[in-house]
Amino acid sequence: MKISDALNIGELATGTVIAGRKGITREIQSIEVMEVPEVGSWVTSGILMMTTFYSVKDDYQKQYEILKALIEKNASGLVVKLGRFVKQLPKEMIELAEAHSFPIISLPVNVSYINVLTPLYEKLYEEKKKVTQELLNPFHSFIEEEYATVSEAIESLSNILESQVYIENCEGRLLYCTEKFSSDGWRKSNLLLSKPAHSRYKELIAEWCIELKHGSLDRVKFSDQKHRLIVPLISKNNVFAFIHLPYKKQSQFSEIEPRNVNGLIRKLSETVMSEQLELQKERIKDIETLESLSHSDFVNDNASYTLLFFTRKDLEPSFLPPATLMDGNVLIRKKIKESVENLPFEKNIVFEKNSHFFSLVQYSLNNNQNGLAQLKEVFQSAMLDSSIEDMHISISAPFQDLKDLDEKIKSATKIMEMGLKFRPNEKIYAYDKLGIYEILINMSTDTYAVKYAEEVLKPLANNDGQLLETLIEFLDTNGNVTRTAEKLFIHRRTMTYRLQKIKELINMELDDPENLFILRFCLKMKELS
CATH class of the missing domain: 3.40.1390.20 (HprK N-terminal domain-like)
Structure with missing residues (x-):
């Protein structure tokens, strides 16, 4: 007083x-x-x-x-x-x-x-x-501090609890997680926007939304046998997220009362909503910058652009309405921004289109040759042990005129499609590796090209596809008969017999480079059809 x-x-x-x-x-x-x-x-x-x-x-x-x-x-x-x-x-x-x-x-x-x-x-x-x-409130020190970011706040809570801490939205999707994470009885993954693994998570979250609406807490224990507090985050009398607080010190936290967490709820709710506001401002700023660049008649002769396309193929769409207080997309934008923030780009504009994420990076022509290599290197390391490590990235060819942006979006999207189809285990697909598939995709809509490929391979369609499989393996081993036989688990004599049969059916010599090129082309066309 x-x-x-x-x-x-x-x-x-x-x-x-x-x-x-x-x-x-x-x-x-x-x-x-x-x-x-x-x-x-x-x-x-x-x-x-x-x-x-x-x-x-x-x-x-x-x-x-x-x-x-x-x-x-x-x-x-x-x-x-x-x-x-x-x-x-x-x-x-x-x-x-x-x-x-x-x-x-x-x-x-x-x-x-x-x-x-x-x-x-x-x-x-x-x-x-x-x-x-x-x-006496174990969260007193947390409530008294000020935090610049939500991540900083939950790391502080983690130190108090001596345990991992994470925040989920009302759908159960992960929004924030401490750096140290291990699977527990509620969730197995720390991927951003991933869902809990608990079989009854939807039912339990629905109960929490009702029971904890006025700012209280629930004590639960899942299969990992670790006690935890479930605390709601509230804005304008609406629950918009839950924070999971597993704890080790039974004596310190088992008797904690609802009034002890009221300050924590206010502090963390304000920190989360403040960060959401700042991230939304950044999103609007990027949109305005992109529109300004796209509609400008000024062309910077010393500037080069590259378009990056980001997708997470296994992420299910949210059923929450877009107007929900917590927008997980701004957190994905934040992670994408952070992954390239240390590169010498003059601009890094992250935007969304057709429910996908793109990043337009600008750099001087002097760095053009190193740009692609730097991007690959940074993303390879950034994706490791990251909350977006399941992200796939495609990289367009460099360009200078932003009037070509829509075409580059289509190009990056097609590079992604081909990468996911032909190299699903890789995470980064660049124009210099997958660009040839763009040409093949365009040709796959050409009636003459499709018919030509079908006619060449048609004689091999019989025999349950055995001869076609043999041809594919033969081409994959660059014509090495012994290796092909080993891969197919057949005798070399059987292999020789099959190759002779193929030559007779398609009327082509298999030691002619031009014929091999034609066959590879036809097989790629078949693969894309």
Whole structure:
């Protein structure tokens, strides 16, 4: 309680600050009545002293020394009744109090001490009780701190709990997780927006949404046998997420009460919503920058662009409406931004189109040759042990005119399609590796090319596809008969017989480079059809 607070409580409100007004923010730790001439031995810091100066009513020097002792002991203030025994305080005392911003409060003569002290004691007791309860709250230190990011906040909670911490939305999708994570009885994955593994997670989350709407907590224990608190995050009386708080210290957290987590709910809810707001602002800024660049007639001859396409093939779409308080897409944008933030790009614009993520990076032509290599290297390392490690990325060819952006979006999308189809175990697909498939895709819509490929391979369609399989393996081993036979688990003589049969059916020599090119082309066309 501060002096300024006390001046509004009970009959102390009738008092007047006659000196040291600048010090009314001083904290009151205790209140005592003093009617003895010596105070130096028992005065403590933060004490609010009340007196009539009766014992020293005729000794102005003693009054001055008492005030000086109070100031030296860092007392909070002095309340004095003027008019009964002491008419007024010496000028020297007023000046001393002013010099040290030490409040002196004058009370009317007719005010009794009991009417001043009782409400002040009650207020002090309430505040000390509250402080004691807060100090016993294991989350007290967390509530008192300020956090720049949600990740910083949950790492702090993790240190308190000595356990991993994570936040999920009302669908159960993972929004945030501490750096240290291991599968538990609720979830197996720390991938961003992944779902829990618990068989009844939908049912349990629905129950929590109802039970914890007004800010409480639930104690649960899953198959991992570790106790945990489920605490809601709330904005405008709506639950928008849940934080899982597994704990090891049974004695410290088993008896925790709902009031102990109210401050945690407020702190973390505000931190999450504040970060959401900032990320939404960044999204809008990127959209505006992209539109400005796309509609500008100015062409920077020294600038080169590359388009990156990001997708997560195994991620199921959310059933929550787009207007939901927690937008998981901005968290994906954040991760994408972070993955390339250390590269020497002049611009990195992340945008969304057709429910997919793209990043337009700009760099000078001088860095053009190194750009692709840097991108590959950064993404290879960024994807490891990451909450988006299941992300696949396709990289377009460099270009200079942003009027080609729509074409590059189509190109990056097709590179992704081919990468996922032909190299599903890889994560990064670049134009210089998969670009040839674009040509084949375009040709796969050419009626003549498709018919030509069908006619060449048609004779091999019989025999349950055995000859066609043999041809594919033969071409994959660059015409090595022995290796092909080994891969097919057949005798070399059988292999030789099959190759002879193939030559007769398609009327082509299999040692002619041009024929081999034609056959590879036809097989790729068949694969794409």
